[in-house]
Amino acid sequence: MITIVYSSHATDQLAVAQRGIENLLEVSRARNLQRGITGLLLFRDGIFIQVLEGETADVQFLYRLICQDPRHHAAVKLLEERISARRFPSWSMGYRVLSESDLRYLDPTPPNGTKPVLDPLRLLAAPEQLATLIRNFEPQGSST
Numbered sequence: 001m002i003t004i005v006y007s008s009h010a011t012d013q014l015a016v017a018q019r020g021i022e023n024l025l026e027v028s029r030a031r032n033l034q035r036g037i038t039g040l041l042l043f044r045d046g047i048f049i050q051v052l053e054g055e056t057a058d059v060q061f062l063y064r065l066i067c068q069d070p071r072h073h074a075a076v077k078l079l080e081e082r083i084s085a086r087r088f089p090s091w092s093m094g095y096r097v098l099s100e101s102d103l104r105y106l107d108p109t110p111p112n113g114t115k116p117v118l119d120p121l122r123l124l125a126a127p128e129q130l131a132t133l134i135r136n137f138e139p140q141g142s143s144t
Contacts, residue, residue: 001086003039003053004063005079005130007120008072010046024071025095032092037062040088040137044098044118048072051134053086078124087138096137105132 021043032038037054050066052059067075088094096102103116106129123130 001054001083002056002059003051003079003081003083003087004059004077005049005051005134006063006066006075006077007047007049007123008066008075010048010072011070020071021095025093029092032062035062038086038088038091038093040091040094040096040134042096042098042133042137044103047118047120049078049118049120049123049133051088053083053088056082076120076124078120078130079127087134090139094137094139102133102136105129105136 025041028041035054035058037052037058039051039053041051042049052062054062063077098118100115103118106118106123107116123133
């Protein structure tokens with residue numbers, strides 16, 4: 001089994017309004033359930049971060065499909081690693097809109113009192129921050 005974590009930018013934030021995300025989640029959850037893929041989708045200010053878990057071939061195939069999806073662009077793989085247990089075993093796709101307080105784990109003291117921002121390239125350079133962000137959304141009692 002492997003996990004892949006990637007980030008991408010919505011191509012049209014209006015198209016990714018709450019209704020658009022609900023449709024995306026409904027279809028993706030059904031497909032992930034069929035494929036045995038679990039994970040988590042995070043969203044903030046037009047940026048997605050998604051955790052995919054499952055059998056290697058299935059996750060890699062899904063990631064290639066996702067990279068071709070026209071609803072987003074600039075996909076960046078933040079992490080790919082072998083896992084012995086899933087972090088989100090009962091979630092075909094968990095979902096959360098990241099709050100400002102969620103981002104404070106990544107940037108506890110933004111400069112000059114500015115609001116913290118979700119910066120995928122910073123997460124790529126700081127895997128410990130990415131791990132902390134993901135760990136904050138693991139279901140209670142989940143294996144790590």
